[in-house]
Amino acid sequence: MTRKLPHKEALSRYRPVADRPLPPSAELGEDILRTYHPDYIPDRCVNLTIGPNAGDPCHRQLAEILQSDARIDEADLAAAPEEETDVLVIGGGGAGCAAALEASRAGARVMLATKLRLGDSNTVMAEGGIQASVDKDDTPQMHYDDTLKAAHGQLDRGLAAQMVMDAPDVIRWLIQQGMQFDLDQYGDLISRRAGGSTAPRVLHFRDYTGLEMMRVLREAVFNSDVEIRDYCPAVELLSDQCGHCAGAVLSSLRHYQYGLVKAKAVIIATGGIGRLHLNSFPTSNHFGAVGDGLVLAYRLGAKLRDLDTFQYHPSGLAYPLHLAGTLITEGIRSAGGYLLNAANERFIDELKPRDTVAAAIIRECLEGRGIDAGDGTCGVWLDTPGLELRQPGIIESDFPKLLHLGTKCGIDPRQQPLLIHPTLHYQNGGVAINGEGASTVPGLYCVGEVAGGVHGRNRLMGNSLLDIISFGRRAGVAAAKRSRGATLRQKKIAVEHLSALRRELMLADMPLSHKGPLLFPDYAKFEKDSDYDGLRQSARAAG
Amino acid sequence: MWAAGGKGLEAALNDPAAIIGMVKAAELRGLGGSGFPAWFKWNAVAAESGDKYLICNGNEDEPGTFKDRTLMEHCPHQLVEGATITAIACGINHVVFYINPEFNAGITAINLALEQWRASEWPDRIAKKTGLTIDYRVQPSSGHYIGGEETAAIESVEGKFPFPRSKPPYPSSYGVFGHPTLINNIETLSNVPHLLRNGVEWFRNQGLGAATGTKLYCLSGDVLKPGVYELPMGTPLSDLLYGYGEGMLVGKKLKAVFTGGPSNTILTPKDIDVPMDFESVAARRSALGTGAMIAVSQGTGIVKKVAEYVSFFAASSCGQCPSCKTGTHNMSQLLDRIGTGQGRRTHLESLINLCNILPGSGRCPLIDGAVKVLDSSLYHFREEYEQSLRD
Numbered sequence: 001m002t003r004k005l006p007h008k009e010a011l012s013r014y015r016p017v018a019d020r021p022l023p024p025s026a027e028l029g030e031d032i033l034r035t036y037h038p039d040y041i042p043d044r045c046v047n048l049t050i051g052p053n054a055g056d057p058c059h060r061q062l063a064e065i066l067q068s069d070a071r072i073d074e075a076d077l078a079a080a081p082e083e084e085t086d087v088l089v090i091g092g093g094g095a096g097c098a099a100a101l102e103a104s105r106a107g108a109r110v111m112l113a114t115k116l117r118l119g120d121s122n123t124v125m126a127e128g129g130i131q132a133s134v135d136k137d138d139t140p141q142m143h144y145d146d147t148l149k150a151a152h153g154q155l156d157r158g159l160a161a162q163m164v165m166d167a168p169d170v171i172r173w174l175i176q177q178g179m180q181f182d183l184d185q186y187g188d189l190i191s192r193r194a195g196g197s198t199a200p201r202v203l204h205f206r207d208y209t210g211l212e213m214m215r216v217l218r219e220a221v222f223n224s225d226v227e228i229r230d231y232c233p234a235v236e237l238l239s240d241q242c243g244h245c246a247g248a249v250l251s252s253l254r255h256y257q258y259g260l261v262k263a264k265a266v267i268i269a270t271g272g273i274g275r276l277h278l279n280s281f282p283t284s285n286h287f288g289a290v291g292d293g294l295v296l297a298y299r300l301g302a303k304l305r306d307l308d309t310f311q312y313h314p315s316g317l318a319y320p321l322h323l324a325g326t327l328i329t330e331g332i333r334s335a336g337g338y339l340l341n342a343a344n345e346r347f348i349d350e351l352k353p354r355d356t357v358a359a360a361i362i363r364e365c366l367e368g369r370g371i372d373a374g375d376g377t378c379g380v381w382l383d384t385p386g387l388e389l390r391q392p393g394i395i396e397s398d399f400p401k402l403l404h405l406g407t408k409c410g411i412d413p414r415q416q417p418l419l420i421h422p423t424l425h426y427q428n429g430g431v432a433i434n435g436e437g438a439s440t441v442p443g444l445y446c447v448g449e450v451a452g453g454v455h456g457r458n459r460l461m462g463n464s465l466l467d468i469i470s471f472g473r474r475a476g477v478a479a480a481k482r483s484r485g486a487t488l489r490q491k492k493i494a495v496e497h498l499s500a501l502r503r504e505l506m507l508a509d510m511p512l513s514h515k516g517p518l519l520f521p522d523y524a525k526f527e528k529d530s531d532y533d534g535l536r537q538s539a540r541a542a543g
Numbered sequence: 544m545w546a547a548g549g550k551g552l553e554a555a556l557n558d559p560a561a562i563i564g565m566v567k568a569a570e571l572r573g574l575g576g577s578g579f580p581a582w583f584k585w586n587a588v589a590a591e592s593g594d595k596y597l598i599c600n601g602n603e604d605e606p607g608t609f610k611d612r613t614l615m616e617h618c619p620h621q622l623v624e625g626a627t628i629t630a631i632a633c634g635i636n637h638v639v640f641y642i643n644p645e646f647n648a649g650i651t652a653i654n655l656a657l658e659q660w661r662a663s664e665w666p667d668r669i670a671k672k673t674g675l676t677i678d679y680r681v682q683p684s685s686g687h688y689i690g691g692e693e694t695a696a697i698e699s700v701e702g703k704f705p706f707p708r709s710k711p712p713y714p715s716s717y718g719v720f721g722h723p724t725l726i727n728n729i730e731t732l733s734n735v736p737h738l739l740r741n742g743v744e745w746f747r748n749q750g751l752g753a754a755t756g757t758k759l760y761c762l763s764g765d766v767l768k769p770g771v772y773e774l775p776m777g778t779p780l781s782d783l784l785y786g787y788g789e790g791m792l793v794g795k796k797l798k799a800v801f802t803g804g805p806s807n808t809i810l811t812p813k814d815i816d817v818p819m820d821f822e823s824v825a826a827r828r829s830a831l832g833t834g835a836m837i838a839v840s841q842g843t844g845i846v847k848k849v850a851e852y853v854s855f856f857a858a859s860s861c862g863q864c865p866s867c868k869t870g871t872h873n874m875s876q877l878l879d880r881i882g883t884g885q886g887r888r889t890h891l892e893s894l895i896n897l898c899n900i901l902p903g904s905g906r907c908p909l910i911d912g913a914v915k916v917l918d919s920s921l922y923h924f925r926e927e928y929e930q931s932l933r934d
């Protein structure tokens with residue numbers, strides 16, 4: 001292990017200095033990503049053996065759950081209550097709410113099922129803001145160019161172009177719903193510059209933009225006709241005789257029983273995979289982010305893409321240890337905050353794209369210029385006192401959430417720098433979709449983080465909040481349209497696709513010991529206290 | 544066309560009068576589900592005069608049956624040859640390929656085969672030898688399940704909704720537009736060229752035991768390798784399930800087999816040794832039907848499965864006979880209620896009552912099929928129904 005400076009000692013050496021020019025030694029070199037980014041760790045990938053993506057590279061841990069056996073059997077659904085609706089939205093974050101709202105407004109009966117409560121999601125943790133080219137010197141073309149460049153060119157260009165063109169209307173829509181943004185003295189929107197972008201384009205509200213967005217969406221959903229099922233994670237999708245998506249099996253955590261919801265269209269908005277802790281990284285994600293949507297969609301035959309690339313956010317808290325992984329907004333760096341190594345030197349232009357900055361931080365740590373967080377993990381300084389020196393009062397006025405986090409840590413970020421290390425933040429790939437969020441399985445729509453192709457191999461700050469609303473709204477309208485005139489009668493709706501899954505697993509000699517979707521990470525078994533699994537067994541015995 | 548193509552037709556042209564005798568001696572059955580001796584209908588039609596019709600029934604729409612589709616898509620020439628031999632044997636001059644409209648590939652394949660047929664020297668040779676000019680056409684059916692019933696198919700070919708007619712008169716004397724009509728399943732007709740080419744003895748030897756010929760079995764459900772298997776008639780069910788199908792999934796045990804698409808009595812694991820020919824399966828109070836075998840494993844809820852099939856029958860009822868129209872609908876609703884945990888004992892009792900009064904009350908056997916699958920599931924899995932009740 002390389003040598004590291006202990007936290008205390010490093011802190012005593014630190015002095016806030018207003019002006020720190022980037023030293024010429026901060027050359028990145030060509031291969032910084034290839035050498036240091038976790039996406040390039042050797043052996044991290046395997047090729048999938050079953051399903052529509054067979055042969056494609058996929059992260060080892062993700063492959064394990066994608067190729068797992070189902071949690072349920074047909075016998076578990078004996079005597080399970082059934083309900084019908086037009087559009088079923090799975091996931092109660094920003095994308096799910098936007099989709100549910102628009103589907104409901106388009107005249108469909110909508111049910112929204114969420115694993116925990118409405119708004120328990122990664123949307124509320126989005127701090128930095130939302131990108132939209134509304135400034136007079138900015139254009140959607142520039143926004144598109146930046147997105148394409150950050151993505152290393154490997155995105156679905158149609159989707160990205162549509163999203164950046166949607167952006168100004170998304171902001172208008174959000175304001176119409178009642179969302180607040182930071183405004184200047186003339187009442188115009190204020191924007192920040194995101195890492196990797198050529199113009200200030202990130203619109204924000206303090207440093208809890210996502211929370212404000214979720215507040216508004218949540219109230220709008222409560223005030224709409226959308227029927228909400230909370231504490232009801234989806235454990236399987238339903239398919240009709242043509243293999244089209246026709247609803248989902250929900251598992252009520254309140255009543256410990258399965259229920260069937262038959263729907264004419266299903267929108268999956270279940271978010272990402274952070275809580276799988278890929279490559280043993282801490283994560284900034286919500287407890288529910290264990291890749292359920294990917295597993296459900298994959299089993300039904302939806303094509304996925306870019307399963308080997310994930311975003312590691314450069315500024316995840318590294319100290320204190322019990323809060324490791326907690327996100328610190330990129331807004332700090334946008335506002336002019338520096339990153340410093342143990343020698344109190346800057347080592348990178350902080351406004352490079354996220355993957356490059358994360359790789360640079362990992363390089364500092366691996367090459368012995370990191371600071372020990374106390375348990376062998378390592379980090380670098382986020383120079384908040386320096387920012388405060390340059391722009392007095394900015395932390396209190398613009399970053400109240402950071403101050404709150406400081407209180408939780410027992411650190412005043414205006415006095416003391418924060419130790420940070422990259423944290424697993426976002427799943428760049430996901431279910432392949434078209435412009436309306438439709439997956440390759442008819443009747444199945446995927447929006448938000450669970451969908452892929454919009455951000456390529458690296459996402460820009462603020463593009464995810466834009467993504468969820470832009471595609472959420474479109475998918476909601478498209479799903480409502482699909483449900484119009486369609487009928488569920490005379491359709492054979494069941495979990496027949498599970499037989500196909502098990503057949504494929506057996507023929508490929510894969511183990512049937514892993515069960516998916518996970519619903520919760522191992523260390524947060526909410527089911528532990530229930531006889532939930534017992535219920536399954538008794539149902540089996542009866543069968 | 545493969546090398547043997549046309550040999551059967553050659554044999555048929557050499558001695559057209561002997562064909563029906565061969566079919567009788569070979570004990571060729573109607574393989575669309577009835578198992579009715581083919582020669583009987585052929586004889587009846589051959590005895591008539593004037594315009595005659597042959598309907599090649601490819602309406603196949605039952606859950607779990609997909610054999611005719613395979614035959615049409617992959618061996619359309621064999622079918623055309625078989626239909627032609629049949630037409631020669633019975634003096635039929637109109638051949639209608641009556642096919643489920645969703646089988647696009649099958650329809651295309653048959654049209655292509657017919658084009659090649661018309662361009663060949665066969666039509667001339669047949670006309671010279673027998674004086675018969677046969678016209679062929681492909682007619683997509685309406686896609687209704689009930690359209691597969693003989694008399695419903697006749698209505699459909701006439702351009703009307705496929706309502707089954709009451710019998711008699713039988714189609715052999717009064718069929719399409721009042722003309723004598725022969726209706727045979729695609730699989731039955733596809734067997735004819737081989738019978739003619741290789742002779743009766745060969746055909747009889749293809750079957751196991753007393754059974755003759757081969758049969759296409761459609762294996763589906765929770766088995767490792769589902770699919771269409773052409774096996775000797777009379778192959779034991781266990782061979783199909785565990786030999787060709789490579790057994791059940793995930794080490795699960797067999798719970799039941801729904802046979803013949805699925806309008807017959809359920810087979811249970813104790814019947815696993817049954818030879819799959821018409822007589823042997825009938826001896827176990829079931830029927831071979833179309834040869835569809837849907838194997839379900841211990842992880843399956845029988846009530847829901849039966850509810851699914853009965854709702855299929857309810858949706859397929861043409862609505863002509865009140866007992867069938869309301870009976871299937873009622874059964875389906877009661878099953879849904881019990882299957883979703885909302886059922887009470889009175890519902891179960893009504894179901895049992897329906898099973899007693901409904902059979903035989905329709906013009907066609909649709910209602911009987913729906914009752915049979917329900918009745919036998921009640922017989923074998925009564926406990927499961929009771930457990931699903933609320934009280």
